[in-house]
Amino acid sequence: MKKLIDKIQKEATVIDNRVIKVDHFINHMLDTKLLNEIGKEFAETFSDVTKILTIETSGIAFSVATAFHLNNVPVVFAKKQKSLVTGKTNYSTKVHSFTKNTESIVTVSKNFISEDDKILIIDDFLAYGNAATGLIDLVEQANATLVGLGIVIEKAFQDGRKRIEKKGYKVHTLARIKKIKNNKLFF
Ligand code: 5GP
Numbered sequence: 001m002k003k004l005i006d007k008i009q010k011e012a013t014v015i016d017n018r019v020i021k022v023d024h025f026i027n028h029m030l031d032t033k034l035l036n037e038i039g040k041e042f043a044e045t046f047s048d049v050t051k052i053l054t055i056e057t058s059g060i061a062f063s064v065a066t067a068f069h070l071n072n073v074p075v076v077f078a079k080k081q082k083s084l085v086t087g088k089t090n091y092s093t094k095v096h097s098f099t100k101n102t103e104s105i106v107t108v109s110k111n112f113i114s115e116d117d118k119i120l121i122i123d124d125f126l127a128y129g130n131a132a133t134g135l136i137d138l139v140e141q142a143n144a145t146l147v148g149l150g151i152v153i154e155k156a157f158q159d160g161r162k163r164i165e166k167k168g169y170k171v172h173t174l175a176r177i178k179k180i181k182n183n184k185l186f187f
Contacts, residue, residue, distance in 0.1 A: 001037070001038070001041055001174040001175060003034065003037065004034065004037075004038065004152070004153075004174050004175050005174075005175045005187055007025065007031075007034065008020075008022065008153065008175055008177075008185065009185065009187070011024070011025070012185065013183075014180055014183040014184070014185065015183075016183075017180045017181070017182075017183055018180065019099060020125075020153065020155070020177070020180075020185070022153070026058065026124055026152065026153075027058050027124065030061055035061055035062065035065045036065055036068075038062055038065060038066075038152060038174060039062065039064075039065025039066040039067075039068060039069050040065075040069045041174060042062075042066040042069075042120070042122060042150040042172070043066050043069030043070045044069075045148075045150065045172045046070075046120050046147050046148050046150065046172070047147075048118055048147060049070050049073055049118055049119070049120040049147050050073060050116070050117045050118045050119070051073055051074050051075070051076055051112075051113065051117050051118075051119055051120075052066055052067055052070070052073060052074070052075045052076070052119070052120050052121075052122055053075075053076050053077075053078065053108070053113065053119050053120070053121050053122075053135055053138070053139065054075065054076075054077050054078070054121065054122045054123055054135070055077060055078045055080070055095075055106060055123060055131050055134070055135060056077045056078065056079055056080060058123075058124040058125075059077065059122055059123040059124055060075065060077050062122050062123075062124060062150075062152055063075040063077070063122040066120070066122055066150065070120075074112075076108060076112045076113060078106045078107060078108045078134075078135060078138060079106065079107055079108070080095075080104040080105070080106055081104065081105045081106070081107055089109060089110055089111070090107040090108060090109055090110060091107065091108050091109075091110060091113070091138045091141040091142055092105050092106065092107040092108075092138075093105070093106055093107075093134045093137040093138055093141075094106070094134070095130050095131055095134035096130045097130070097131075098125075098127045098128060098130065098131075106134050106135075106138070108138050108142075110142070113138070113139065113142040113144050114142060114143075114144065115142060115143035115144055116144075117142070117144040117145065118144070118145045118147050119139050119144050119145065119146050119147060120147045120148060120149075120150060121135045121136065121139070121146065121148075121149040121150070122149075122150045122151075123135070123149075123151055123152070124151075124152050124153065125151065125152065125153050125154075125155065126149075126151040126153070126154045126155065126158075126160040126161065126164075126171070126173060127155045127158045127160055128158045128159055128160055128163075129158075129159060129160030129161070129162075129163040129164055132149055132151070132160060132163075132164055132171075133163055133164065133167075136149075136164070136167060136169065146169055147170075148169060148170035148171065148172060149164060149169060149170070149171045149172070150172050150173075150174075151171060151172070151173045151174070152173070152174055152175065153173070153174070153175045153177065154171075154173035154175070154176045154177065155177050155180075156176050156177060156178050157177070157178065157179050157180070161173075175187070
């Protein structure tokens, strides 16, 4: 998506050749015009979706923007729990956080996804694929159908896409970063 790539190229900063900071339009403050265009692009790519699944917090806005262009389907966001006690009413999985280097238990209520659902997963970044494969695990536990994954920024030099495609799922990303060298991004 040219507009997104141009903005990342001009405005993103990089920490230690590995973490891309886009706080002022993706992770802390949101560029709502761009957000709407991102939602439209995902909605044009995926069809026959009954629910969107994401993980709190940064995936929520992109999921809602997409839902507005997909007949206002519901958005479900998986919650990061501190407690290991997740209860029988939730699907749960363990996810390693790339940015925080911590493990969390991620849960979704069994009331909110079911085997009749056709799920689109949306997230802000794809790096090693831990968040994405955790969400895939939740969809599979519910025996729901996974339509595909829509990711705003893919760091293609990490292994996320490979892990998802190995499971047989479609990934659509809007900005693909091939490498980072001297804290500079290459698309
Ligand atoms: P993964 O689970 O694929 O390794 O990493 C994806 C998750 O980590 C995303 O949900 C995102 O929040 C975070 N993340 C990974 N890489 C970056 C990055 O370079 N910048 C930012 N802001 N978040 C990242």
